[in-house]
Amino acid sequence: MATxxxxxxxxxxxxxxxxxxxxxxxxxxxxxxxKAEAEMKAAKYAMQKKLRARYDLTVKDALEGxxxxxxxxxSPGTIRGYDRMRNNxxxxxxxxxxxxxxxxxxxxxxxxxxxxxxxxxVKNVYALLTAxxxxxxxxxxxxxxxxAKQAKRPVSPSDEDVQALYRAAQPAFKxxxxxxxxxxxxxxxxxxxxxDIENGVAYIHSVMVKDKNNNWIYKDHPKTEGSxxxxxxxxxLLDLIGDGEGYVTNMNPATISKKFTVLRDKLGSTIxxxxxxxxxxxxxxxxxxxxxxxxxxxxxxxxxxxxxSVYQNNxxxxxxxxxxxxxxxxxxxxxGSV
Numbered sequence: 646m647a648t649x650x651x652x653x654x655x656x657x658x659x660x661x662x663x664x665x666x667x668x669x670x671x672x673x674x675x676x677x678x679x680k681a682e683a684e685m686k687a688a689k690y691a692m693q694k695k696l697r698a699r700y701d702l703t704v705k706d707a708l709e710g711x712x713x714x715x716x717x718x719x720s721p722g723t724i725r726g727y728d729r730m731r732n733n734x735x736x737x738x739x740x741x742x743x744x745x746x747x748x749x750x751x752x753x754x755x756x757x758x759x760x761x762x763x764x765x766x767v768k769n770v771y772a773l774l775t776a777x778x779x780x781x782x783x784x785x786x787x788x789x790x791x792x793a794k795q796a797k798r799p800v801s802p803s804d805e806d807v808q809a810l811y812r813a814a815q816p817a818f819k820x821x822x823x824x825x826x827x828x829x830x831x832x833x834x835x836x837x838x839x840x841d842i843e844n845g846v847a848y849i850h851s852v853m854v855k856d857k858n859n860n861w862i863y864k865d866h867p868k869t870e871g872s873x874x875x876x877x878x879x880x881x882l883l884d885l886i887g888d889g890e891g892y893v894t895n896m897n898p899a900t901i902s903k904k905f906t907v908l909r910d911k912l913g914s915t916i917x918x919x920x921x922x923x924x925x926x927x928x929x930x931x932x933x934x935x936x937x938x939x940x941x942x943x944x945x946x947x948x949x950x951x952x953x954s955v956y957q958n959n960x961x962x963x964x965x966x967x968x969x970x971x972x973x974x975x976x977x978x979x980x981g982s983v
Contacts, residue, residue: 649683652676659687702781704746704774705739711777720864721856727773728857734758734770743778748787755789764792801927802916810916814908816885820894821901823882825921828943831898833872836863839889847876849944853898861897872944 649657657680660672673690677683702710712727719727738746738754751774759767768791778785811822824834827847835853842848852867867873886893896904905918922943929939940946 647684647687649677649680649687651680657683659683661687661691702743703739704735704741704743704777707743707777707781708735708773711773711780714780716857720854721862722854725855725857725859730770730773734762735774743782743785746778746785746787748789751787751789755791759792764794767792801923802920804928806914806916807921807924809912810905810908810914813912817894818896818904818908820882820886821896821918822905822921823879823885824893825918826925827876827878827882828922828925829876830922830944831901831918833867833944834894834901835861835892835897837893838891839886839893842878842886842893845878845883847878849874849876861899867944869944869946871940871946874941874944876942 647659647661649659652658656676656678658674658676660674663671663673665671673687675683675686675690677686708731712724712731715727716724737757738750741750751771755767755771758770762770771789771791775787778787807822807826811819811826814822821831821834824837825831829837829849830852832852832854833849836851837847837849838851841850850866850873852864852872853861854864856862894901902918909916926939926943929942930936
């Protein structure tokens, strides 16, 4: 901060740089009876100038600045997703000044976005926007209603579904399906190396992700700490992979997903590769495995509700089985044979 200088009159003056006019520096002067008061006036001006500069940003500038600021601490995949959202969703408000934004502006933006985007996409787009605005204009608040979340009743693949897919796959791809059945994500399967497997236990600590230039890269640590785990592998999978060096599979996550889609289409199924992770969690629940152990095996946070609310779904064949068991019990109650 500039230091006040005493004038011949006995007052104190501080000069603070303001701007350039035709290449010449222009300063603002602040005079007061005391040194402290002059410097306080100058500091207040400098702070207001900084805030004005921040609030004068366009929405486009704020989004770009936020993403650049986070590049060193967020995963390449997250940054790539932010870039994709920034490039595809904010055109109606990109050139608006942050200082001029109102709740009405953002509500109209969200409502228009919701016409052809899912509630989840709208929520993600708005979250990135508010995070960006919060970085540059933390005092601004907006009241916006987001579209309601769509209610879903997902169903996990059955044992028969998974068995059919596994048997129809080529040996090299059976490896990927086998690891998917054990709860691994596509990126974790692609990054797994033989050196990560010892005495039948796979140490899951790495992931294959795309960088901002859309190239697949090996990342030694996943996005969340809970994803680092040890998974005891079933005998069929250990026999299948055998011994070797380097990566267990040479397929990147996109290739795994595409190959699985071709395979499932051939069988007339609608299952996604990621649904094998749902199968894993749902099967664990049916087998009576406590949630804390299922969370550890699948790489979910122990305190998160995501595993139960998203991944532990209804397996139709087991639902029929338990429905029959319940009906048998009710019949016995009525018949008096309980």
